[in-house]
Amino acid sequence: MKALLVIAHGSRRAESNDEVRRLTDTLARRAQAEFPIVCCGFLELAEPSIPNGIEQCVQAGATEVVVLPYFLSAGRHVVTDIPNDVRGKQEQYPQVNIRIAAYLGAHDRVTDLLLESALIPA
Amino acid sequence: MKALLVIAHGSRRAESNDEVRRLTDTLARRAQAEFPIVCCGFLELAEPSIPNGIEQCVQAGATEVVVLPYFLSAGRHVVTDIPNDVRGKQEQYPQVNIRIAAYLGAHDRVTDLLLESALIPA
Numbered sequence: 001m002k003a004l005l006v007i008a009h010g011s012r013r014a015e016s017n018d019e020v021r022r023l024t025d026t027l028a029r030r031a032q033a034e035f036p037i038v039c040c041g042f043l044e045l046a047e048p049s050i051p052n053g054i055e056q057c058v059q060a061g062a063t064e065v066v067v068l069p070y071f072l073s074a075g076r077h078v079v080t081d082i083p084n085d086v087r088g089k090q091e092q093y094p095q096v097n098i099r100i101a102a103y104l105g106a107h108d109r110v111t112d113l114l115l116e117s118a119l120i121p122a
Numbered sequence: 123m124k125a126l127l128v129i130a131h132g133s134r135r136a137e138s139n140d141e142v143r144r145l146t147d148t149l150a151r152r153a154q155a156e157f158p159i160v161c162c163g164f165l166e167l168a169e170p171s172i173p174n175g176i177e178q179c180v181q182a183g184a185t186e187v188v189v190l191p192y193f194l195s196a197g198r199h200v201v202t203d204i205p206n207d208v209r210g211k212q213e214q215y216p217q218v219n220i221r222i223a224a225y226l227g228a229h230d231r232v233t234d235l236l237l238e239s240a241l242i243p244a
Contacts, residue, residue, distance in 0.1 A: 011197040019195045066240050073141045075133035102242035113229045118188050120224035
């Protein structure tokens with residue numbers, strides 16, 4: 001059973017973390033066929049942490065977890081911190097296939113969305 | 123003359139800031155007709171700063187600057203820090219129309235890109 005774990009940075013602002021949770025709900029509805037389990041996790045400042053997010057997926061029955069970094073650039077968090085957190089849980093659950101997907105900013109259609117956003121007032 | 127100013131967080135990792143500069147180059151090529159001037163600015167940790175980015179646009183002849191937050195959630199940076207930086211330059215250049223556009227994460231097709239990213243290995 002496949003799980004999708006959306007990883008966001010986490011914010012001191014509760015509304016911002018709730019925004020990620022709403023996005024996760026939207027993804028859960030849309031990705032249902034391929035990912036029966038969809039959770040989110042936060043690098044810092046909010047719960048669940050990344051290890052706890054993976055734990056939730058495993059407890060829900062996941063045999064495969066796709067970790068999806070909701071990040072825009074390949075900074076330290078994407079390159080080092082997320083892989084470190086994932087490694088610990090992979091060692092704990094060697095029978096679960098945990099893999100990290102491309103971070104959002106690597107998608108080449110981000111520029112399309114930016115150009116459209118430029119027309120929308122804040 | 124319209125300018126587009128892409129605002130990213132900025133990273134200690136030079137490659138990550140260069141990634142934003144490359145994205146800005148791509149946008150410049152694509153948005154040329156509507157935005158003859160396309161620059162980037164960083165909230166922190168990299169140059170140009172947001173005020174300096176606006177300054178570059180104005181010096182290049184911009185009469186209108188669209189500030190485009192390359193951010194995923196409405197955290198403190200989007201809600202408070204970017205508007206504060208913009209306000210100072212707006213006061214300095216009252217004749218230039220500076221407006222802040224919707225941040226990237228507010229775009230409803232971000233979920234499409236996330237689902238596609240889930241299929242791409244890191």
